Amino acid sequence: MKVSVSILSNSIKPVDIVKKLDNTKADYIHIDIMDGKYVENKTWTVSEIKKITSCSKLPLDVHLMVENPSKYIEEFALLNTNYIAFHYEAVKDIDKMINEIKKYGLKVGIAINPETSEEVVFPYLSRIDEVLIMSVHPGKSGQSFIESTLDKIERLKNEILRQNVKTIISVDGGINDETGKLCLQKGIDMLVSASYIHKDIVNNINTLKKLA
Numbered sequence: 001m002k003v004s005v006s007i008l009s010n011s012i013k014p015v016d017i018v019k020k021l022d023n024t025k026a027d028y029i030h031i032d033i034m035d036g037k038y039v040e041n042k043t044w045t046v047s048e049i050k051k052i053t054s055c056s057k058l059p060l061d062v063h064l065m066v067e068n069p070s071k072y073i074e075e076f077a078l079l080n081t082n083y084i085a086f087h088y089e090a091v092k093d094i095d096k097m098i099n100e101i102k103k104y105g106l107k108v109g110i111a112i113n114p115e116t117s118e119e120v121v122f123p124y125l126s127r128i129d130e131v132l133i134m135s136v137h138p139g140k141s142g143q144s145f146i147e148s149t150l151d152k153i154e155r156l157k158n159e160i161l162r163q164n165v166k167t168i169i170s171v172d173g174g175i176n177d178e179t180g181k182l183c184l185q186k187g188i189d190m191l192v193s194a195s196y197i198h199k200d201i202v203n204n205i206n207t208l209k210k211l212a
Contacts, residue, residue, distance in 0.1 A: 001184060001212035003205055004028035004061045004170065006194035007052065008043065014052045017201065021056050024205045028061035028082065029053055030172070030192045035066040038090050039138050046075040053079070061192070063111060063172070065138050066090065070100055077104035085109025085132045085170075088120055098127055109170070113138060114146050118156040125167045131156060132192075135183075136173030145174030150186050157187030177207050184211050 005026045007014040018029060031049055036042035044052070053060060059082040064072055069086040076084060084101050088110050091097050101108045109130035110121050114137060121131050133152055136143035153169060160167050171183050172192035180191050191211075197204045 001188070001209070002027040002168075002190040003208045004030040004190055004192045005197055005201075005205065006030040006032060006172070006192055008032045008194050009198050012198050014044075015055065017198065018053055018056045020201045021058055024202050025209045026058060026205050027190070029056060029058050030194075031060050031062045033062065033064050033066060033072060035068075037067045038087065039065045046072065046079070049076075050079055061085075061170075061190075063109075063132060063192075065111075069097060073100055073104060073106075077106055081106060083107045083109050083130055085111045085130060087111045087113070087138075089113055089116060094124060095127075098124065111138075111172075114149070118152045118159075121156070122159055122163075125160060125163050125165045128167055130168050130170055130190075132170045132172055133188075134173055135171050135175070135179070138173075143174055145176075145179040149173075150182055153183060153186040153188055175208075177204075177211065180208050181211050 003026050007017045034041045034043045059080050061083045062076050062081055064086045084106050086097055098108050107129035109132050111132035113134050135145050135149040168189035170190040171188050175191050175193040176196035
């Protein structure tokens with residue numbers, strides 16, 4: 001199981017989080033990009049992310065909570081980016097967006113909000129690398145895990161197995177040692193965590209990794 005560390009924090013500077021990550025068992029740096037339109041909050045520009053992450057060798061796992069994902073793809077492709085996930089709810093032409101991301105040799109993720117059924121991604125599973133299930137409402141750190149997410153993970157995992165594809169399942173929101181274990185039991189492949197990890201970066205990353 002992979003752990004992707006979100007740098008979205010109300011109490012710690014993002015660069016101070018990143019500086020510690022190369023000495024942990026973290027797999028990715030999770031970058032939440034918000035435009036103040038798709039969600040209320042606004043985060044960083046690509047140039048700011050470049051500065052923040054320049055002190056780490058870890059690859060980026062980029063989550064675009066934006067109305068127009070297309071304008072971010074090329075710039076993030078120039079950084080140490082592995083995954084770019086866009087929101088199903090924000091994009092009209094899903095196939096076109098998948099192709100745009102793939103054009104740069106990046107792994108493609110589709111994120112879905114808590115109120116969105118997992119079934120909307122079933123037609124795309126053979127063409128994407130990740131489904132990012134939001135276990136909180138997007139836009140703010142520190143929210144509580146939504147319990148119905150567990151059933152959604154289980155149904156999605158069953159469909160992935162039925163289709164015999166290699167798409168991974170990530171879950172983001174309210175993840176700690178307890179909710180992470182519950183998600184793992186349902187079949188997730190990657191945990192995204194912010195607030196829990198920030199309380200004790202090294203030890204809490206290790207705790208999540210040991211769940212597997």
